[in-house]
Amino acid sequence: MPEAFLYFIWQYKYFTKNSLTTTDGDAVQVLHTGFRNHDAGPDFTNARLLIADVEWIGTVEMHIRTSDWLAHRHQHDRAYDNVILHVVWEDDRATSSRRVDRADGMPLPTLELRPLVDPALLIRYQDLSRSSDAIPCASQFKSVSPLRLTSMLDKAMMQRLERKAAGVQEIVRQTNGDWEEATYQLVAANMGFNINTDPMAQLSRAVPLKSILKHRDVLLQAEAMLFGTAGLLPAEEGDDYVVTLQREYRFLSAKYRLAEKQVMPHAWKWGRLRPANFPTLRLAQFARLLTKQASLFSLFVGTTAVDRLVKSLQITPSEYWQTHYRFGKQTEKGASALGQQAAENIVINTVVPLLAAYAHHRGQPAYIDRAITLLEQLPSEKNRLTENWETLGLGIRTAFDSQAAIELHNEFCSQKKCLSCQVGAALVKK
Structure with a gap:
């Protein structure tokens, strides 16, 4: 059984609360269970308890067995001096010869939960945690109230937005607060579209944006820097376009010292x-x-207009790439322009997190509102995860819906964090 x-059980008081006693027989009254601590230290902070008619305010530590306190060596950790109650599923002190004390040597009050919990509660939890379905509650999903489901999707979406915003803020930090450079790196990684995200991100760090912008008026020079540093420029001579790129790259590589930062060709x-994704x-x-x-x-x-944003991303590359997918291999007709779905993907996965991060930077929530509005105006993404949800009857109409559904699956369902999900928690407590 996981401590989760x-x-x-403790946080929502799903245990018999009448005539509570510690394992030593002292009466216990739970005035406030405290707040869940997700950092190092005891599991709950600011709890308020009456133990033997004395009010205590402090922390609560939880374990499966009483002896886990000793196994984790909390008796030697001063961070646990303020623990006022040790809550365990099973008190195994009968098989242990050692007393459980705080670091100061005082006996630690212990509350055993197992006799206080309805066995059906544990069975329902185990049914979810042992489910082999990609979505553990799939067989019970239709019994969940729409209001609770909507609330959980909103929570998942905001969690996803905050997590992605934190990733953007880290890139901004690495670029010394240069939002333009950070945006360039974000778009580069996004244009790898998962399969080539890593080499695209590596390339953007190897070729600074300022180097490309110095040659913004000559597209071929920008191409030379990117193709050459990506390790994708043919070594042997080819058609006129390839020969020109090779010549430009030799000059620009020496000027900006790009060769030493070249991406290995096998990384792609x-x-x-x-072919459209080559x-x-x-x-x-x-x-x-x-x-x-001029400035992404x-x-x-x-x-602010989502249509204008998507259209601005649907660019057509240079003439050569309108009839080629790879160097030296001409096609009758190439799908050269960035498609609408790809442009929408960049808005969802780069623009939206960027706006959320910028909102934190400026202290202006209006940017988060704009990010959410963009998601609500874009059509939903179509992939295996969204199809799974739709099979269960979840309506996915917008990018907001699909992003929330993806987060719910990846961060809750696949990790069996059912008790942290409003849907799973409702099914367990029924």
């Missing part, structure tokens, strides 16, 4: 990709976007 179940993945074409589109837009950061932060 104990936290759930090609298997199972449609890294060469994505890099060509990226180069065109960087030279067409200003575009993303300053544009």
